[in-house]
């Protein structure tokens with residue numbers, strides 16, 4: 001396994017839509033293992049392949065709660081979402097140092113396959129539902145910054161200029 005470099009805000013790969021996974025093979029399983037290692041090293045609870053520069057529809061998740069095991073999801077999509085939303089604080093490994101309150105659907109249903117190609121249907125609320133929505137957004141080039149008001153976003157981007165790591169400076 002290897003720890004991968006997490007791409008930061010400003011990298012165009014984060015704004016590009018990822019391609020569906022066509023074949024679940026040893027390369028994909030190795031990528032998932034490396035993404036788990038990277039996520040744990042960075043103390044995150046979710047990571048999407050575009051965040052490590054790979055434009056494939058693969059996410060890994062571990063909410064670190066007792067009742068949810070770590071999940072690697074291939075070609076995940078949100079197939080149902082509640083209209084009711086709730087607001088909670090989010091951060092992102094690609095935008096370290098920034099946190100903001102984000103509205104998300106209270107409950108979502110996500111369909112995907114696992115790393116054996118077995119279909120999965122996950123009904124999720126709370127933290128798991130929020131992480132799933134955040135990570136599926138990444139596959140579509142969407143960041144949590146896009147889900148806050150324009151004013152908040154402007155403030156966050158101003159803060160980012162001050163806190164962003166050196167490798168994200170142009």
Ligand code: ZN
Nearest residue numbers: 091092093094
């Ligand atoms: Zn993120």
